[in-house]
Amino acid sequence: MDTRWLAGAEPSSGAALRLFCLPYAGGAAAAYRPWRELAPPGVEVLAVELPGRATRVREEPYVRLTPLVRALAGAVADGLDRPFALFGHSMGALVAFELTRALRRMGLPMPRHLFVSAADAPDARPGESRLFDAPDEEVKARLRRLNGTPLHLLEDEELMTLILPTLRADFAVLETYEYREEPPLPVPFTVLGGTADPSVSPAALLRWRRHSAVSAELRLFAGDHFYLNTVPAELVRTVVERLGLPESVEGSRW
Template sequence: MPNPWFGRSEPAQGAAFRLFCLPYAGGSAAAYRDWHALAPHDIQICPLELPGRGSRILEPPLTRLPQLSGALAEALAPHLDRPFAVFGHSMGGLLAFELTRTLRRCRRPLPAHLFVSAVAGPDAPRTRPPVHRASDADVVDELRALGGTPRELLEDEELMRLMLPTIRADFSALETYRYRPEPPLPVPLTVLGGTDDPLVPVPGLEGWHRQTDVDAAVRLLPGGHFFLHSAAAGVMAVIAETFGIPAPVTRCL
C-alpha cells in the first residue's frame, strides 16, 4: 500500500542519500516541487505530505506537533535504511526538530544533518498572538501579514473556506507547542534565515546552537520569511555545500 506521507511517489530504492522536506504552516509537499531540478543527482528530494492538504486533502489535519512527529516517525521508519537528512521551513523546521528527537527516543536511525529554516529556536517565547481560534477574517489577516500566500488565493473565498481548517490546525500545532528540555542532539545543525525576515530576526536563529552538541551554523540568504521560494537555488547550494557536493547548476524548471 502506498505511503500517503510521500504523496503519489515513494522514495526510489536506489537512492544513495535522501532529503526529507517538511512544509511551512498551510503549505504542502508542492512547496518543494522545484527542488528536484535544483538538487544534485546524489541527493534524492523527498517532500512529505501532511494530512489535510495536497493529495491528502480529504484527511483531517493533525492539530498537535507531538501527534505529527510521532506519526511521521512511524511513516518514515521503513525509509531510514540509508543516509538521510531532514529539512523544514518555518513550522516545518520545528517539526523537523521534534521528529529528530522522536527518532532518538525510539532508538531509530538519526539524520546525518538537520536543516531548520525561518524559525526561531524551539525554546524561544512566541511573540505573535494566537489565531487558531480566531475568526476566519483574522486568520486571513494573519496569512496576509506573514506574506507567503498569494493575494488571489486570499481573495478566493471558496478556496479559503476549503483550506482554513488545515491552516487553523497548523496554527494550533504551533501555538500549543511547549518545548520540553532534552539533551542536545548528536546531529549537526544548519539554521537558515532570510536577511529581510521580520518574523525571525538573526538573534532568534542563534538559539538553535543550544540544541546540538556537535556543529551548528547559521546561514543567511536574501529575502523575507519565504526566501525558501525566492532563493531556492541558494538554499540548495547551502545543502549541497554542507555535504561537500559541488554546487548544482540551475536548470530550466
C-alpha cells in the same frame, strides 16, 4: 515507507542520500517540487505530505505536534536505511526537530544534518498572539504580512473557506506546542532565514545553537519569511554544500 506521507512518491533504492523536506503551516509537498530538479544526482528529495492538504485533503489534519511526529516517525522509519537529512521551513522546522528527537528515543538512525529554516528555537516563547482560534480577518492579516499567500487567493472567499481549516490546524500544532528539555542532538544544524523576515529575526535564529551537541551555523538569504520561494537554486546549493557530499554525488551542475 508509507508513501501517503511522501505525496505518493516511491523512494529510490539507488539514492546515496535522502533529503526529507517538511512543509510550513498550510503548505504542501508541492512547495519542494522544484528541488527535485535542482538536487544533484544521488540526492533524493522526498517532500512530506501532511494530512489535510493536496493528495490527503480528505484526511483530518493534526492539531497537536506529538501525535503528528509519532505518526511521521513510523511512516519514514523504513526509509532510514541509508544516509538522510531533514529540512523544515517554519512549522516544518519544529516538526523536523521533534522528529529527530523522536528517532533518537526510538533508537533509530539519526539524520546526517538538520536544516531548520525561518523558525524561532523550540524553547523560545511565541512572540505573537495565537491564530488557531482567531477571527478569519486576523489570520488573513498575518498571512499578508508574511507574504507567502498570493493576494488573489486571500481575496477569494470560497477558496479561503477551504484552506482556513487546515491553516488553523497547523497553527494549533505550533501554538499548543510545549517544549520539554532533552540533551542536545548529536547532529549538526544549519539554521537558515530571510534577511527581511518580519517574524523571525537573526537573533531568534541564533537561539537554535544550544540544541546541537555538534555545531550550528547560521546562513541568511535575501528575502522575507518565504525566501525559499525566491532563491531555490541558491538554497539547494547551500544544503548540498553543508552535507559535504563528494563531487561524484554532487554532479557537474554546480
